Amino acid sequence: MKVVIVIPTYNEKDNIGKLASYLETKIFPKLKKEFDPHILIVDDSSPDGTADIVRTLQKKYKNIHLFLNKKKSGLGGAYLKGMSYATDKLKADVMFEMDADFSHDPDVIPQFLQKIKEGNDLVLGSRYIKGGSIPKNWGFHRKLFSILGNIIIQVVLTHFAIRDWTTGYRALRTELFEALRAEMKKREFSGYTWQIGFLHKTVRKGFKVAEVPIHFVDREYGKSKLGTEYIKNTLFYIFTIRIQELKQIIKFGIVGLVGFIINFTALEVFHQAFGISPDNAAALGAELAIISNFTLNNIWTFKAQKITKPKQIAAKFVQFNVASLGAIIIQKVTVWIGMQLFGDSLYRLYFLIAVAIGTGLNYMIYTKFIWKK
Ligand SMILES: Nc1nc2c(ncn2[C@@H]2O[C@H](COP(=O)(O)OP(=O)(O)O)[C@@H](O)[C@H]2O)c(=O)[nH]1
Ligand SMILES: [Mg+2]
Structure with a gap:
């Protein structure tokens, strides 16, 4: 397995030589049995001559690579x-x-x-899990800021399993990068927002993420390039992305409600007017709701992933029906069980329970399979 340590540098002449030598002499010898380790330094033509130090190192170590950017392009x-x-x-x-x-x-x-060998796609060096830490010498405000920042991110994105969203120490499989590469080209990720954007997309696409504890220490040489615009950009990113995500769920809810009304009306009409038994009337109503849901979700809820080709519509509608068949079976079985246990009179309640179970399952299937990003 080829491992490339990507190190971005801007004015790091006092650090890069020491770090590269440390990796070559202390770390790589331990890895070489199993891995083929390389270093790639991405330098933005640092005025302090960082690149010259890298070139000198390259004479000694063949596995050091230099990617030189003509101008500064952000982290x-x-x-x-x-x-x-x-x-x-x-x-x-x-x-x-x-x-x-x-x-x-x-x-x-x-x-x-x-952790990568155990099957994870992205591994985070985490300061906020057991065994990890932020520098003891940080002042109260800086500590509070860092901790609070990560909590805000977790709350806004409603994802609590990952503790350190902003860490810059990570390992990832190349497949993950390839899956995200096109989206990560957006200008909004050119700075430090790269980190949160990359992790958010990784999580939402269902890749596996793990954390290992790290003790983060302050730099001894050189200056931090982290600016205050980072806070603004991060907050802007998490709030806008979350509103976008919630919009989709709200639309899905409205479409579902329309479907529910169709489903419920059909149940009443088929049962009261045509004398069909409640379990069969519910199933019939569900099929009518499926047609309505597919159409509205396609042109509205998931319009970014809209299916337009007739052939594809036919295929996806079949898939949608198969997925929804689960919901019909859930309705039929739930209403039937209710009727057996508590009699026919509470059939509306059984129906409601059935709809709740079916809706959750359906949203999952639609976003994961039918209108997959
Ligand atoms: N190539 C490149 N590297 C950068 C840029 N900004 C920061 N870095 C590098 O990214 C790493 C993290 O930056 P640093 O200033 O230490 O941020 P901090 O640790 O959050 O304070 C360092 O290796 C920097 O040299 C940039 O615009 N271009
Ligand atoms: Mg730093």
Whole structure:
């Protein structure tokens, strides 16, 4: 397995040589039995001559690569270019994101790789799980800010399993990068928002994420490039993306409500006017609701993924029906069980319970299979 440690640099002349030598002499010898380790430094033509130090190192170590950007393109821009190069040219299987300034302890690299081998697509170096930490010397405000920031992100995105959303120490499978590459080219990810955007997309697409604890330490040499615009950009990103996601759920709910009304009306009409038994009337109503739901979801809820080709519509409608058949069976069985246990008179209640179970399952199937991004 080829492993490429991607290190973006901007004015890191006092760090990059030390870090690369440490990786080559202390870490790589331990990995070489199982892995083929490389370093890729993505430098934005740092005025302090970082690239010259890398060129000197390249004479000694053949597995050090330099990607030189003519102008400064931000942290995200550097990762996009670096990872593209590592994927296309170096044929990496696994890539690391790592700072040049020793804030990220290189000795943890084997633990990341262990998690990758266990089948994870992305491994985060986490400061907020057991065994991890932020610097003791940080002032109260900085600590509070960092901790609170991560809590806000978890609440807004309603995802609590991941504790460190903003960490810049990560390992990932190349397949994951390839799945996200096109979307990560957006300008909004060219700075530090790269990190949260990448992780959010990873989670939403269902890739596997794990965390390993890290002790984050402050840099000794050089200056941090993290600016205050980072906070603004991050908040903007998480709120806008969440509103977009919720909009879809609200639309799905409205479409479902229309379907529910059709379903319920049909149940009443078929039962009261035509004398069909409640379980069969509910199932018939469900099929009418399916037709309405498919149409409205396609042109409204999931219009970004709208199916337009007649052939595809036919195929997806069949899929939609198969998926919804589950809901019909759930309705039939739930109403039937209710009738057996408590008699026919409460049939509306059994129907409501059945609809709740079916709706949750359906949303999952639609977003994962039918209108997949
Ligand atoms: N190529 C490149 N690297 C950058 C840029 N901004 C930051 N970096 C690098 O990204 C890493 C993290 O930046 P740093 O300033 O330490 O951020 P902090 O750890 O959050 O304070 C360091 O290795 C920086 O040299 C950039 O615009 N271009
Ligand atoms: Mg740093």
